[in-house]
Amino acid sequence: MQVDSGVAHVVSLVSSRARLEDMSDDKAPRNENRSTLPDVSAFKAYVSGDWADRERPVARVREQVPFCVERRRALSTEFAGKTLVIPAGQWLVRSYDTHHPYRAHSSFTYYTGWGSDTVADSVLVLTPRGQEHDATLYYRFPAGRGTDEFYSDADIGEFWVGPRPSPEGVAIELGMATAPRAEFDEIAAHADSTWLVIREADVDVTAAVDAARGATLDADQDFFRFTSEQRLVKDSFEIAEIRAAVEATKLGFADVLRDIPEIVAHERGERLIEGTFNRRARAEGNFIGYETIAAAGDHACILHWTRNDGKVRDGDLVLMDAGVEVESLYTADITRTFPVSGTYSPVQREVYEAVREAADAAFAVVKPGIIFKDVHAAAMAVIARKVAEWGFIPVTAEESLAESGQHHRRYMVHGTSHHLGLDVHDCGQARKEFYKEAVVREGMVFTIEPGLYFQPDDLTVPEEFRGIGVRIEDNILVTATGAENLSIGIPRTADDVEAWLKAQR
Numbered sequence: 001m002q003v004d005s006g007v008a009h010v011v012s013l014v015s016s017r018a019r020l021e022d023m024s025d026d027k028a029p030r031n032e033n034r035s036t037l038p039d040v041s042a043f044k045a046y047v048s049g050d051w052a053d054r055e056r057p058v059a060r061v062r063e064q065v066p067f068c069v070e071r072r073r074a075l076s077t078e079f080a081g082k083t084l085v086i087p088a089g090q091w092l093v094r095s096y097d098t099h100h101p102y103r104a105h106s107s108f109t110y111y112t113g114w115g116s117d118t119v120a121d122s123v124l125v126l127t128p129r130g131q132e133h134d135a136t137l138y139y140r141f142p143a144g145r146g147t148d149e150f151y152s153d154a155d156i157g158e159f160w161v162g163p164r165p166s167p168e169g170v171a172i173e174l175g176m177a178t179a180p181r182a183e184f185d186e187i188a189a190h191a192d193s194t195w196l197v198i199r200e201a202d203v204d205v206t207a208a209v210d211a212a213r214g215a216t217l218d219a220d221q222d223f224f225r226f227t228s229e230q231r232l233v234k235d236s237f238e239i240a241e242i243r244a245a246v247e248a249t250k251l252g253f254a255d256v257l258r259d260i261p262e263i264v265a266h267e268r269g270e271r272l273i274e275g276t277f278n279r280r281a282r283a284e285g286n287f288i289g290y291e292t293i294a295a296a297g298d299h300a301c302i303l304h305w306t307r308n309d310g311k312v313r314d315g316d317l318v319l320m321d322a323g324v325e326v327e328s329l330y331t332a333d334i335t336r337t338f339p340v341s342g343t344y345s346p347v348q349r350e351v352y353e354a355v356r357e358a359a360d361a362a363f364a365v366v367k368p369g370i371i372f373k374d375v376h377a378a379a380m381a382v383i384a385r386k387v388a389e390w391g392f393i394p395v396t397a398e399e400s401l402a403e404s405g406q407h408h409r410r411y412m413v414h415g416t417s418h419h420l421g422l423d424v425h426d427c428g429q430a431r432k433e434f435y436k437e438a439v440v441r442e443g444m445v446f447t448i449e450p451g452l453y454f455q456p457d458d459l460t461v462p463e464e465f466r467g468i469g470v471r472i473e474d475n476i477l478v479t480a481t482g483a484e485n486l487s488i489g490i491p492r493t494a495d496d497v498e499a500w501l502k503a504q505r
Contacts, residue, residue, distance in 0.1 A: 031097060037152060044148075051145045056166045057117060058173050064113035064328070065175040067237045071111055071230065075126060076133045078226055083195045084126040084133065085188075085209060086111055086227075087202035091120050091155070101287060103329065105201035106422035107227045112137065112174055115328040116286040119164055120156075123184050123205060128194075135176040138184035141167055188212060196223040228429035231421055233443040238330060238421060239477060242445055243486060245285065245332035246475055248324035250490045252280035253336060256320065257504035260312075260340060269312030270294040277322050285324040289331025290424045293321035298456040300337065300469025303414060316340045317348055319469050323424065333424050333447055334487050335473030342501045347464050349494050351452050355470045356493060358382035358450035362416055366448075366476060366483035370440050376416040379450040384408040386452075392461050410460070411452050419446045420475055442480050449473030 038044075061068075075084060088104040104118040112124055119139045126133035140156060142164045143149040151159045158164065167178040188205070191212035199206045199220050210216055234242070256263070256276050263269040263276075273294035281288045295305040296312040300319035312318060317339055323332040337352060339345075344352060362379040381401065388397040393407040400407040419426040419435070426445075427435065451471035454461045475486040491500040 031154075047151050048146045054163065056142065056163050056169060058165055058169045061113035061115065061328070062173050062175075064237050065173075067235050068111055068113045069175065070235075072126060072133065072135060074230055075111070075226075076128075076131065079196065079223065080131050081128050081194060082223075083128060083191070084223065085195060085197040085205065086124040086126075087198060087205045088114075088118050088120065088122040088124075089201045090204070097154070103287075105198065106329070106426075107198050107201065107224070109329050109422055110227070110231060112176075113328075114174060117165075117327075121181060121202075123181070123202070125184065125187075137170065137174060137176055137178050138181050139170065139178065140164060140181045141178075193217065196220055198224055198227070200224070225429045225431065228427045229431070229434045232419060232427050232430060232434065232438070233441055234421060234445050234477075235443070239443070239445065241326055241328045241330035242332065242420065242475065242477075245289070245324050245326045245330055246334070246486050247489075248280065248284035248326065249322065249332040249334050250487070251284060252277040252322060252324060253320065253334070253490060254500075254504055255280050257338070257501055260501075260505065263312050264314060264340060267311055268309050270296055270299070270308040270310045273312070273318065273320060274308045277320075281322075281324045285326040286329065287325050289323035289325035289333065293319065293335075295319040295321075295469065296340070298467035298469070300471075301453040301455045301467065302469075303453070312340055314341050315345070317344075317352075317468065317470065319471055321471065321473065329422050331420070331422075331424050332475055332487070333420055333473065334475065334490060335449055335471045336490060336492065336497065337470045337472065338497050338501060342505070343498055344494055348468060348470075351454075351465070351468050352470050352472075352494050354382070354386040355450055355452050355472050357386075359448050359472050359474065359492075362448045362450065363474070363476065363483060363485060366440065366478060367481065368440055368442050368478060372417070372438050372440055372446075373436050375440075375446075375448060379416040379448070380408065380412075383412055383450060383452065387411055390461075390465075411454060412450065414449075414451070416450050417446045417448055417476075419444065421445060440478055442478050444478040445486075446476055446478075447473055448476055 086108050088108040091099040091102055094100045102120050104114065108124055109115055122137060122139035125136050125138065143158060149157050151157060154160045171178045188208045189212050191209045193213055195209055195213055196219055197206055197209045256273050259272065259276050263272045266272050274292045277292055278288055291306040293305055294308045295302065296310055296318045297316040299305045299310050300317055317337050319337045321335040323334055325331040339348060358379040361382045362375045365374055365378045384397040384400045387393050387408050388400065393400055395405055395407055399405050449471055453469040454465045456467040458466055472492055477484045477486055491497045
């Protein structure tokens with residue numbers, strides 16, 4: 001995916017409710033100036049009656065319940081006696097009264113199993129009971145047909161956004177108690193220093209907990225860090241979901257290759273690549289796992305090129321970095337670099353196969369017991385050797401690989417691997433000793449994604465190399481004896497990519 005810079009990015013989530021309340025000085029109800037909703041008793045009486053019973057949606061996660069129970073049990077062991085608050089988060093405003101597509105916070109999903117159909121603003125609370133915890137899910141229960149919310153609230157009214165699942169159904173599907181969301185606000189008013197909260201998930205929940213306990217606790221960060229480190233090793237359910245995400249992503253790549261004639265004909269062909277893949281992501285999963293990179297020509301040298309507004313020309317390489325997020329919210333993260341014409345030029349092929357050699361070298365070292373950063377080192381040994389052989393750096397490969405050198409990193413400034421799961425850069429809060437410097441264990445899933453990027457204005461490389469950007473990214477599962485490339489079914493050698501293009505056309 002968008003390659004990990006290694007810098008921790010703290011995401012500040014904006015409260016939809018707070019922003020909407022601040023949009024006018026007189027605090028008038030939103031859109032009151034254009035509302036046509038009748039405010040008369042006849043309408044209210046008529047809209048509230050004569051409705052048949054209908055089936056309500058279910059949470060669709062029952063097969064994940066045993067895994068979530070085990071995940072919560074680990075929290076009980078680590079945080080005995082603590083009340084643990086894990087919010088799903090609110091809708092995020094896109095513009096005024098429209099929202100971004102809703103996605104629950106990954107920590108909430110991990111411990112509840114509730115995925116793409118999560119009701120926004122929900123909160124999981126784990127209350128201590130001896131050395132264990134009782135789990136309660138606070139969420140907005142369905143509003144009856146006799147309530148104003150049903151027809152008048154465009155954010156959550158069922159006339160506007162559809163029915164919400166019943167508390168009985170949610171309790172059965174998730175295997176935990178349910179309670180109305182408003183009750184959480186009541187108990188949060190009595191929070192004390194034994195309460196811990198995932199701070200970034202919902203600013204309103206965090207503010208309520210802080211106000212009641214009278215402080216911001218450093219222990220909140222320890223709590224968040226533990227939840228991140230717990231996800232480093234995937235269980236069998238998670239692995240199956242990532243496999244499904246990879247298979248859906250493969251279909252999306254094939255769709256794009258079939259559309260190349262139309263893509264080339266359009267002034268903004270990169271947008272067609274993005275749109276074609278997004279269509280498959282919505283058909284096969286929940287959404288895309290991250291913003292698709294559809295980088296043609298020298299745009300491939302821009303690591304996070306997501307504007308995707310360029311033309312795709314015959315003779316270009318296209319670096320496509322994309323992943324489908326399935327309904328459980330697990331995502332794939334695949335990159336392939338293919339020639340628009342169907343055939344790599346000699347220089348394009350040379351760069352491409354150098355990157356593949358680096359990827360293969362990294363994959364070859366993966367097994368339980370190595371150190372995670374060894375994967376990057378294996379790829380870098382090949383990258384340094386290649387650019388030294390081509391005469392692009394003023395030192396030998398060995399000198400460049402030394403800590404005091406690193407000349408080869410000019411052409412690949414990003415890392416080779418990051419963990420993958422609910423977040424495309426999964427487990428990002430984990431400490432260095434649990435991530436970069438950690439011992440690799442069976443059940444870990446991470447990417448291998450070396451690349452070479454020769455900027456169009458880079459005077460250190462011959463002109464024929466300038467503007468060529470190549471990345472190959474695969475999703476790797478650590479097994480008991482080695483590793484499995486989960487995305488090996490998506491062609492990755494130069495010969496196989498050319499044959500794939502021919503077959504799709």
